[in-house]
Amino acid sequence: MARCIALVPAAGHGSRFGSATPKQYLDINGQPLLAHTLAVLAANPDIDQVAVVISPGDEWFDSFDWPQPKLTVLRVGGASRAESVANGLAALAPAADDWVLVHDAARCCLSPQALARLIAEIGDDAVGGILAQPVADTVKQGDAAARISATVPRDGLWLAQTPQMFRAGLLACALADAANPAITDEASAIELLGHAPRLVVGEAQNFKVTWPGDLALAAAILAARN
Numbered sequence: 001m002a003r004c005i006a007l008v009p010a011a012g013h014g015s016r017f018g019s020a021t022p023k024q025y026l027d028i029n030g031q032p033l034l035a036h037t038l039a040v041l042a043a044n045p046d047i048d049q050v051a052v053v054i055s056p057g058d059e060w061f062d063s064f065d066w067p068q069p070k071l072t073v074l075r076v077g078g079a080s081r082a083e084s085v086a087n088g089l090a091a092l093a094p095a096a097d098d099w100v101l102v103h104d105a106a107r108c109c110l111s112p113q114a115l116a117r118l119i120a121e122i123g124d125d126a127v128g129g130i131l132a133q134p135v136a137d138t139v140k141q142g143d144a145a146a147r148i149s150a151t152v153p154r155d156g157l158w159l160a161q162t163p164q165m166f167r168a169g170l171l172a173c174a175l176a177d178a179a180n181p182a183i184t185d186e187a188s189a190i191e192l193l194g195h196a197p198r199l200v201v202g203e204a205q206n207f208k209v210t211w212p213g214d215l216a217l218a219a220a221i222l223a224a225r226n
């Protein structure tokens with residue numbers, strides 16, 4: 001029977017965050033950000049294994065306790081997110097028809113409901129799919145001087161989130177050229193093979209902690225949930 005593996009790239013340095021400690025290790029409500037991310041994945045009964053990809057030179061991971069029994073740690077992070085995912089996949093060597101759910105370490109507010117919805121709606125889809133949010137705001141294109149050059153119709157526009165759920169064999173094939181700058185998420189790699197991944201409605205709270213102000217918002221969301 002096909003297994004379901006969550007693969008969490010956590011080998012970034014969070015340069016936009018501007019902190020000496022990578023953002024995945026910053027404290028949120030008494031735990032590192034990454035612990036919240038791993039906990040929601042591990043709690044899903046359909047997920048058999050949670051693999052986290054950290055940098056080979058990571059100096060922070062071992063200073064925390066990681067109590068999840070489903071957890072596998074892979075010290076194979078690469079130069080880009082796509083390379084970290086490709087390296088993690090190669091190290092895990094799953095069966096070709098196993099499902100892999102790639103989820104950003106920095107999306108620590110993913111709700112159990114959105115995760116379950118993704119797994120249920122993708123089901124046995126031939127391609128796989130992702131959580132995403134239809135764009136709600138008016139979209140502007142800006143020029144180099146930060147002046148509006150165009151208003152972009154938002155019909156049919158979605159913001160990609162994670163998890164992104166694909167069969168391991170198809171994903172490994174799609175990420176064979178992980179250094180391709182056109183690959184900004186797993187879905188874009190699958191699209192380059194000519195496939196059309198499904199869009200499953202995500203949620204605003206599943207945002208990626210990117211800027212310093214995001215930490216307080218994530219803390220408030222997680223505190224309200226608990």
Ligand code: C5P
Nearest residue numbers: 009010011012079080081084104105106
């Ligand atoms: O930098 P950004 O927030 O877009 O990264 C998204 C996710 O990819 C984060 O969880 C980050 O740790 C991870 N990443 C990685 N290896 C890299 C760069 C980013 O695992 N070289």
